[in-house]
Amino acid sequence: MGRNKLVMKKIEDPISRQQFYSKRKDTILKKSNELAVLCDTDVALLMFSPAGQVTIYSSKESVEDIMVRAMNKSVNQRLILNPNEQLLMQSLTQSKSEGQMAHGKKLNELKETLREAQQKIRYYKPQVENISSVQEADAYAQFLRSNMEQIQQSKAKLLGVQGFLQRNEYPAVNTEDTAAAGTSRGWKF
Amino acid sequence: MGRNKLVMKKIEDPISRQQFYSKRKDTILKKSNELAVLCDTDVALLMFSPAGQVTIYSSKESVEDIMVRAMNKSVNQRLILNPNEQLLMQSLTQSKSEGQMAHGKKLNELKETLREAQQKIRYYKPQVENISSVQEADAYAQFLRSNMEQIQQSKAKLLGVQGFLQRNEYPAVNTEDTAAAGTSRGWKF
DNA sequence: CCGCCTATCTATAAGAC
DNA sequence: TGTCTTATAGATAGGCG
Numbered sequence: 001m002g003r004n005k006l007v008m009k010k011i012e013d014p015i016s017r018q019q020f021y022s023k024r025k026d027t028i029l030k031k032s033n034e035l036a037v038l039c040d041t042d043v044a045l046l047m048f049s050p051a052g053q054v055t056i057y058s059s060k061e062s063v064e065d066i067m068v069r070a071m072n073k074s075v076n077q078r079l080i081l082n083p084n085e086q087l088l089m090q091s092l093t094q095s096k097s098e099g100q101m102a103h104g105k106k107l108n109e110l111k112e113t114l115r116e117a118q119q120k121i122r123y124y125k126p127q128v129e130n131i132s133s134v135q136e137a138d139a140y141a142q143f144l145r146s147n148m149e150q151i152q153q154s155k156a157k158l159l160g161v162q163g164f165l166q167r168n169e170y171p172a173v174n175t176e177d178t179a180a181a182g183t184s185r186g187w188k189f
Numbered sequence: 190m191g192r193n194k195l196v197m198k199k200i201e202d203p204i205s206r207q208q209f210y211s212k213r214k215d216t217i218l219k220k221s222n223e224l225a226v227l228c229d230t231d232v233a234l235l236m237f238s239p240a241g242q243v244t245i246y247s248s249k250e251s252v253e254d255i256m257v258r259a260m261n262k263s264v265n266q267r268l269i270l271n272p273n274e275q276l277l278m279q280s281l282t283q284s285k286s287e288g289q290m291a292h293g294k295k296l297n298e299l300k301e302t303l304r305e306a307q308q309k310i311r312y313y314k315p316q317v318e319n320i321s322s323v324q325e326a327d328a329y330a331q332f333l334r335s336n337m338e339q340i341q342q343s344k345a346k347l348l349g350v351q352g353f354l355q356r357n358e359y360p361a362v363n364t365e366d367t368a369a370a371g372t373s374r375g376w377k378f
Numbered sequence: 379c380c381g382c383c384t385a386t387c388t389a390t391a392a393g394a395c
Numbered sequence: 396t397g398t399c400t401t402a403t404a405g406a407t408a409g410g411c412g
Contacts, residue, residue, distance in 0.1 A: 001388085001389050001390045001391070001403070001404040001405050001406090002389075002390035002391030002392065002401095002402080002403060002404065002405095003390085003391045003392050003393085003401090003402065003403060003404085004391060004392080004403085004404085005391095005403090005404065006223065006227075006390095006391085006404080006405095008223065008226055008227070009226070009227070010226065010227060010228070010229045011227050011228065017227070017228050017229075020227055020228060020391095021224065021228045021230070023389085023390070023391095024220065024223070024224045024227075024228075024389095024390090025224065027220065027388090027389065027390090028217065028220050028221055028224060031213065031216065031217050031220065032217055032234075032236075034195065034197065034213065035210065035213045035214065035217060035236065037197055037198070037199065038195075038197070038198070038199060038200050038206070038209055038213075039199070039200065039206050039209060039210045039213075039238075039239050040199045040206075040239070041210070041236065041237045041238065041239055042235075042236075042237045043234075043235065043236050043237070044233075044234070044235040044236075045221075045232075045233070045234050045235075046231075046232065046233040046234075046255050046256060046259045047221075047224065047230065047231075047232050047233075048230045048231045048232070048255075048258075048259070049228075049230065050228050050229070050230055054258075054259045056259055063256060063259075063260075064256070064260075066235050066237075067235060067252065067253070067256055069237075069243075070235045070237070070243045070245055070252075190386070190387040190388055190389095190405085190406050190407045190408075191384095191385080191386060191387065191388095191406075191407035191408030191409070192384090192385065192386060192387085192407080192408045192409050192410090193386085193387085193408060193409075194386095194387070194408095195387085195388095195407090195408085204379095208379095209407095209408090212406085212407070212408095213406095213407090216405090216406065216407085
């Protein structure tokens with residue numbers, strides 16, 4: 001917000017980064033509290049400042065209790081793509097074909113798009129509580145991974161930025177951990 | 190935001206409550222992710238929907254790892270009031286004297302003010318990680334509690350709403366648990 | 379129930395001091 | 396460095412379909 005649009009990329013200047021953190025932290029705390037109060041639900045929030053200082057928020061129960069309860073819940077819920085996730089899936093699928101006709105785009109512009117997609121993926125990473133079996137987890141992982149690979153490949157081919165894509169910025173989906181732990185957490189994007 | 194200002198009170202209509210939750214949840218997730226990305230820090234977020242469905246977010250590490258790290262950190266940090274907390278302290282102290290000259294205010298208006306103060310207190314509850322000793326915890330608790338009691342009393346006296354104040358909406362600060370657990374978590378407001 | 383629209387309310391990035 | 400101001404991006408309550 002404010003004068004310029006926010007760029008979803010790490011703030012390199014340490015001073016600015018700390019200032020940004022301080023402001024945003026308070027807002028997120030406030031909004032989390034609003035959610036907890038207006039909906040009378042449990043919310044837990046843990047944040048580390050760039051300097052390493054911790055901020056802990058919990059609405060009613062303790063953070064530990066909320067976490068334990070959340071972890072127990074999560075294994076009993078099913079895989080359902082929420083509207084935002086559906087939107088992501090859609091845009092991911094789209095951009096694959098878009099890539100075919102993007103020859104005119106500038107390199108920087110596409111790099112930007114790619115980076116934004118990475119951020120989207122982080123933000124929209126699967127709601128782990130919605131997966132009830134290893135099979136579903138695997139299926140979902142496959143779906144996401146294949147989509148991402150296709151996008152990566154098509155963009156890389158178009159732009160010749162294979163190196164950019166190989167810097168482990170899309171860590172592979174780790175289905176092993178998921179299966180072994182018996183939970184759906186552990187997805188890495 | 191939106192057409193009307195938000196009232197910090199539980200939404201009684203279950204449908205509206207669920208709708209509110211869904212929208213706000215996404216925003217908080219988005220903002221948490223922005224914070225994690227722009228500041229390159231760890232953030233963990235757990236939310237229960239009114240229906241009991243869990244939403245879990247973590248930026249880099251797993252929620253468990255973040256929590257463990259946060260809990261370890263928290264016992265080593267000192268008591269420092271952040272700007273917002275200072276502001277709260279200030280407004281709490283102020284409103285005490287304001288109460289003396291509020292005779293002209295309408296009852297509902299003051300009830301609203303009181304309720305908002307309660308919400309503020311929930312929001313601004315002490316950052317538990319900033320307390321390093323039982324002595325500090327006790328001192329802080331005393332400070333907060335005495336302020337709150339004074340406000341409650343003066344307002345109750347002015348308004349004749351003692352009953353309103355006795356519905357356990359300000360659960361007492363529990364210094365026993367704090368001391369026994371050897372941590373600063375467990376503050377109840 | 380889900381999403382879209384839009385008037386309004388918030389949060390804020392930059393600046394100014 | 397901290398705070399206040401301003402212009403602008405974002406979030407969203409209430410409606411509508």
